Amino acid sequence: MPELPEVETVARILREGAPNGTLPLVGRTIRSAKVLWPREVASPTPHAFARRIAGSRVQSVGRYGKYLLIGLRGAGDGADALSLLVHLRMSGRLEVVSRSEAFTPHARLVWLLDDDLALRFEDARKFGRVWLVDDPAEVIGKLGPDAIDIKYEEFVSRLRTRFGALKPLLLDQTFIAGIGNIYADEALHLARLHPLRTADSLSEDEAVRLYAAIRQVLLEGIAANGASFDWVYPGGKFQENFKVYGRTGQRCPTCDSPIRRIIVTQRSTHFCPVCQPPAG
DNA sequence: GGGCATGTTAGCAC
DNA sequence: TGTGCTAACATGCC
Structure with missing residues (x-):
């Protein structure tokens, strides 16, 4: 869970x-x-x-x-x-x-x-x-700042020291602590950023969007008592709000395009190829 | 039986 | 040192 x-x-x-x-x-x-x-x-x-x-x-x-x-x-x-x-x-x-x-x-x-x-x-x-x-x-002691508590200025200053792809970066608990596979995919979709965009490629506006999206999906998740969608953990409701996670082939709620699934550092990664275009 | 799973870590290569 | 790949941990569901 x-x-x-x-x-x-x-x-x-x-x-x-x-x-x-x-x-x-x-x-x-x-x-x-x-x-x-x-x-x-x-x-x-x-x-x-x-x-x-x-x-x-x-x-x-x-x-x-x-x-x-x-x-x-x-x-x-x-x-x-x-x-x-x-x-x-x-x-x-x-x-x-x-x-x-x-x-x-x-x-x-x-x-x-x-x-x-x-x-x-x-x-x-x-x-x-x-x-x-x-x-x-x-x-x-070695974890990064908690993903709910971190301020924008610190988020950006940490982001500016990194060069790798966004999806594994969000999952790196020494970068920022608390995000897992579901909320990483949901945050990147809300921010309209492709999971393989690199940290050093983000404009100021894109960094702002990513920070705001992380906060929003986590706060919505908390408000829904978390997500629960298999035999492990009953209780939460946030799975009803998933836009991309676990929705491979289904329509993007924003643009109606089919959600795609790729593997990034061994993890299932869901995104909308239209809302989240690759770098280019 | 094969593939999948909300996480983390070690070992290795570049 | 940073980044990313693979395997491993152990079990259960579809």
């Missing part, structure tokens, strides 16, 4: 709960951690991870790029601040559930909470990762 808008939606639900009765995670005490698939614990060792997190209390839930940042206060006096970071990768889901619902077939980690609740990390494809660190920068 997870690009910036989907991760933001998960963070909001963990912070505030959800209308369907899902309770907030903030304020809960983590009694213990059950590691069902140790390879998803990136740091420290799974044993140390479980030992160190036990007894801590959830202070905050945030997001940076595609990472969930869960702020903890450790157990005991002189309690140290800890950060639990979760990356959902391709198929991760993180939800507060009742303890009786926690141990599903795809549950990879389960944190047992107070009041017979649990925080469940399901991940069919096992690509997800969790970290327990003193300082989030140990994990996210």
Whole structure:
């Protein structure tokens, strides 16, 4: 499921709960951690991870790029601040559930909470990762600015140091953090830029369009609670607004031309050949 | 069975 | 150093 808008939606639900009765995670005490698939614990060792997190209390839930940042206060006096970071990768889901619902077939980690609740990390494809660190920068320190927070001046100054194609650039989390394959394609279409245009070829006007398009598609995605269109993740509505992603051969909503699909750096890339002409 | 999948990383070449 | 290509991670759906 997870690009910036989907991760933001998960963070909001963990912070505030959800209308369907899902309770907030903030304020809960983590009694213990059950590691069902140790390879998803990136740091420290799974044993140390479980030992160190036990007894801590959830202070905050945030997001940076595609990472969930869960702020903890450790157990005991002189309690140290800890950060639990979760990356959902391709198929991760993180939800507060009742303890009786926690141990599903795809549950990879389960944190047992107070009041017979649990925080469940399901991940069919096992690509997800969790970290327990003193300082989030140990994990996210090399990421670029968050794609929602970045200001235009910084976006352009970073853009002007790059020379490669726009599609892989938008997916480069050290350039800008949070954009994935869907929102990259949607942003490039909205900006009327071909995915293989190079960063150094953009005019000032085109750079403005790209910046504005990124903001718009991400904010619309957040407003729609993200996108969901397969077996992985129910909930969001943004898939109903896709203009190009997954619409190969269908009509461009702007100009009625058939949407084309190409492969760029191993990723499916959808664009309108009329609205997004190649450089030339 | 083959092709596809919202992500990231390592190794390699230029 | 920047860029981009390939393979790998592991599983499930169509």
